[in-house]
Amino acid sequence: MKKSILITGGARSGKSALAERMALQPAGRAIYIATARLHDGDDEMAERVAKHKARRGAAWQDVHAPTDLAGALQDTDGGVPRLVDCLTLWLTNLILEDSDWQAEADRLVETLARQSAPVVFVTNEVGQGIVPENKLARLFRDAAGHVNQSVALACDEVWLTVAGYPMKVKPNDHSF
Amino acid sequence: MKKSILITGGARSGKSALAERMALQPAGRAIYIATARLHDGDDEMAERVAKHKARRGAAWQDVHAPTDLAGALQDTDGGVPRLVDCLTLWLTNLILEDSDWQAEADRLVETLARQSAPVVFVTNEVGQGIVPENKLARLFRDAAGHVNQSVALACDEVWLTVAGYPMKVKPNDHSF
Amino acid sequence: MKKSILITGGARSGKSALAERMALQPAGRAIYIATARLHDGDDEMAERVAKHKARRGAAWQDVHAPTDLAGALQDTDGGVPRLVDCLTLWLTNLILEDSDWQAEADRLVETLARQSAPVVFVTNEVGQGIVPENKLARLFRDAAGHVNQSVALACDEVWLTVAGYPMKVKPNDHSF
Numbered sequence: 222m223k224k225s226i227l228i229t230g231g232a233r234s235g236k237s238a239l240a241e242r243m244a245l246q247p248a249g250r251a252i253y254i255a256t257a258r259l260h261d262g263d264d265e266m267a268e269r270v271a272k273h274k275a276r277r278g279a280a281w282q283d284v285h286a287p288t289d290l291a292g293a294l295q296d297t298d299g300g301v302p303r304l305v306d307c308l309t310l311w312l313t314n315l316i317l318e319d320s321d322w323q324a325e326a327d328r329l330v331e332t333l334a335r336q337s338a339p340v341v342f343v344t345n346e347v348g349q350g351i352v353p354e355n356k357l358a359r360l361f362r363d364a365a366g367h368v369n370q371s372v373a374l375a376c377d378e379v380w381l382t383v384a385g386y387p388m389k390v391k392p393n394d395h396s397f
Numbered sequence: 398m399k400k401s402i403l404i405t406g407g408a409r410s411g412k413s414a415l416a417e418r419m420a421l422q423p424a425g426r427a428i429y430i431a432t433a434r435l436h437d438g439d440d441e442m443a444e445r446v447a448k449h450k451a452r453r454g455a456a457w458q459d460v461h462a463p464t465d466l467a468g469a470l471q472d473t474d475g476g477v478p479r480l481v482d483c484l485t486l487w488l489t490n491l492i493l494e495d496s497d498w499q500a501e502a503d504r505l506v507e508t509l510a511r512q513s514a515p516v517v518f519v520t521n522e523v524g525q526g527i528v529p530e531n532k533l534a535r536l537f538r539d540a541a542g543h544v545n546q547s548v549a550l551a552c553d554e555v556w557l558t559v560a561g562y563p564m565k566v567k568p569n570d571h572s573f
Numbered sequence: 574m575k576k577s578i579l580i581t582g583g584a585r586s587g588k589s590a591l592a593e594r595m596a597l598q599p600a601g602r603a604i605y606i607a608t609a610r611l612h613d614g615d616d617e618m619a620e621r622v623a624k625h626k627a628r629r630g631a632a633w634q635d636v637h638a639p640t641d642l643a644g645a646l647q648d649t650d651g652g653v654p655r656l657v658d659c660l661t662l663w664l665t666n667l668i669l670e671d672s673d674w675q676a677e678a679d680r681l682v683e684t685l686a687r688q689s690a691p692v693v694f695v696t697n698e699v700g701q702g703i704v705p706e707n708k709l710a711r712l713f714r715d716a717a718g719h720v721n722q723s724v725a726l727a728c729d730e731v732w733l734t735v736a737g738y739p740m741k742v743k744p745n746d747h748s749f
Contacts, residue, residue: 232524
């Protein structure tokens with residue numbers, strides 16, 4: 222297994238399941254860094270988180286990092302792989318609390334370069350639909366593309382999931 | 398030609414044209430299983446269906462299966478390939494009439510395993526845009542991802558069309 | 574470098590940066606054909622255009638072609654490569670002024686066949702989200718898919734960018 226991997230894809234395209242298989246491969250155990258921020262009354266998200274947790278089972282230690290992802294990587298380094306699920310929710314949390322998400326993305330990439338244990342990131346493709354009418358949605362869409370590019374550049378491998386199957390984006394042999 | 402093929406892609410990305418070429422390859426004839434439900438007054442959809450039909454021509458026998466897709470596969474098995482166009486409209490029909498779409502998806506996959514003649518499914522990528530504000534749209538998006546994964550798992554091949562050209566998703570040599 | 578290349582991808586997926594590298598490869602210089610129509614007060618677009626321009630630097634000659642793209646290709650042919658950024662905004666301009674975009678797309682493809690200097694087109698994937706509720710958005714989405722397929726068919730190479738990295742769509746070895 223390589224040191225750092227980014228997995229991107231659409232909604233329900235098998236990103237998390239692939240990330241879990243990759244993170245468990247070296248040691249059979251891994252740390253799950255969840256970025257979802259649970260709000261009172263958000264049953265839809267709570268149900269999704271509970272489903273993911275039930276699927277993962279006992280091989281996983283859970284860490285919660287809605288915004289300080291660089292800190293969570295630093296704190297959990299040195300042992301088993303970490304799975305970060307997902308960058309899109311982390312970015313959402315930063316934007317909603319009006320943090321400097323570009324500075325945080327830079328800090329994440331710098332921290333990633335100092336890690337000794339593997340990291341598998343899950344993110345989302347959100348930019349392949351019609352341009353959203355909502356201005357905040359457009360800003361978020363651009364920010365997500367920026368974060369995905371920055372983390373992809375810093376990772377050893379990038380994968381795209383389609384209908385549950387992985388396609389290799391980086392490295393590939395598609396030279397021009 | 399393999400026994401079962403799933404073709405996914407965005408709107409107007411060449412999915413149906415590719416599926417038609419694949420379905421006609423073995424015999425020069427095929428059965429077209431349409432899932433579109435035509436409502437009075439939906440001129441947009443009627444026009445799209447008429448256009449597709451005109452492009453297909455005489456090599457095709459048409460069958461209409463807006464919800465009982467497993468039944469249509471069973472009834473048409475044993476001869477020429479079948480083209481199912483498309484899973485997304487079939488799922489829409491099931492959800493709109495409040496059917497148990499997960500049970501129907503399971504039944505479809507079980508039926509597929511018993512087919513002797515080839516099947517080419519067309520479906521849509523709908524999960525690579527911004528998360529929809531509309532709750533029903535979010536549920537549909539998740540359901541479509543689930544159906545695509547289930548059928549992809551059961552198929553011998555999965556293809557993604559981009560700007561009219563096919564990219565092979567399954568099987569591929571992208572091991573990890 | 575091949576004669577004509579189409580680069581597609583989602584928002585902020587690295588399309589323009591890849592197109593610039595490709596267009597500069599043969600000569601270190603290129604012509605940038607911008608299709609963005611700047612409206613008074615559209616600060617969001619003006620900022621985006623200024624950012625792109627600052628990144629490109631002095632190796633570029635700028636040409637503005639919001640609708641007559643075939644004419645701009647003809648006028649700039651014979652020397653260094655041209656980069657067209659992007660087909661989606663060009664199509665938007667044609668639709669907004671109620672032009673016959675299909676006739677213009679045909680004229681573009683015919684003009685492309687007569688070019689002697691290379692052309693790199695940037696376009697957008699807009700059809701992989703939920704079907705838009707807005708009818709004009711649906712028409713645009715279909716038109717964009719049509720234009721992408723037509724230009725892809727006429728180009729020697731087609732690439733899809735994901736998180737800043739290129740995947741080769743045409744030609745590829747994915748035969749069926």
